[in-house]
Amino acid sequence: MKKTRKQEPRRRSTPSALKAVKWIAALGAAALIVYVGSQMSGVAYNEDAIKVVDFSGLQPAEKRGALQAANNARCTCGCGLGLAQCVATDSTCPIRDSNIERIKTIVRDAKKS
Numbered sequence: 181m182k183k184t185r186k187q188e189p190r191r192r193s194t195p196s197a198l199k200a201v202k203w204i205a206a207l208g209a210a211a212l213i214v215y216v217g218s219q220m221s222g223v224a225y226n227e228d229a230i231k232v233v234d235f236s237g238l239q240p241a242e243k244r245g246a247l248q249a250a251n252n253a254r255c256t257c258g259c260g261l262g263l264a265q266c267v268a269t270d271s272t273c274p275i276r277d278s279n280i281e282r283i284k285t286i287v288r289d290a291k292k293s
Contacts, residue, residue, distance in 0.1 A: 223247045225264035232267065233283045238290055246290035250283045 226247055227235040235243050253263035257275045267279050 224251055225262070225268045229268040230264055230283060232280050233287060235287060238287065242290040242293070245293075246283075246287050249286045249290075253282065253286075255279055 223244065227233075227243065230247075230250065235246065238246060247264070250264040250267075251262055255261045255263055255266035255270075255273065255275070257266075257273055259266060259270065259273065261270060263279055263282060266273050267276060267283060270276065273279065
């Protein structure tokens with residue numbers, strides 16, 4: 181007759197594995213918050229991306245408004261890009277100089293308000 185061992189209760193997750201899962205979840209949540217915040221700011225292309233336009237004379241709220249306006253406006257050459265995106269990424273746009281002037285006008289209007 182065979183000797184039977186007492187069945188040992190199942191081991192639960194080790195504390196280190198549980199800690200790792202919690203850390204991964206926390207990092208994922210933090211990354212999600214940062215991502216959502218960046219998407220909700222309405223400023224995909226900031227003053228660093230649009231270096232040909234000087235935003236330095238604006239107060240923070242004025243700068244944010246001007247950047248949002250430049251990001252929301254559309255390039256009119258038919259490329260489908262936003263105004264700020266076009267100026268920041270497409271140096272071959274046939275109306276790039278006109279787009280730069282449009283953003284400069286947005287900045288001037290932001291200073292007036």
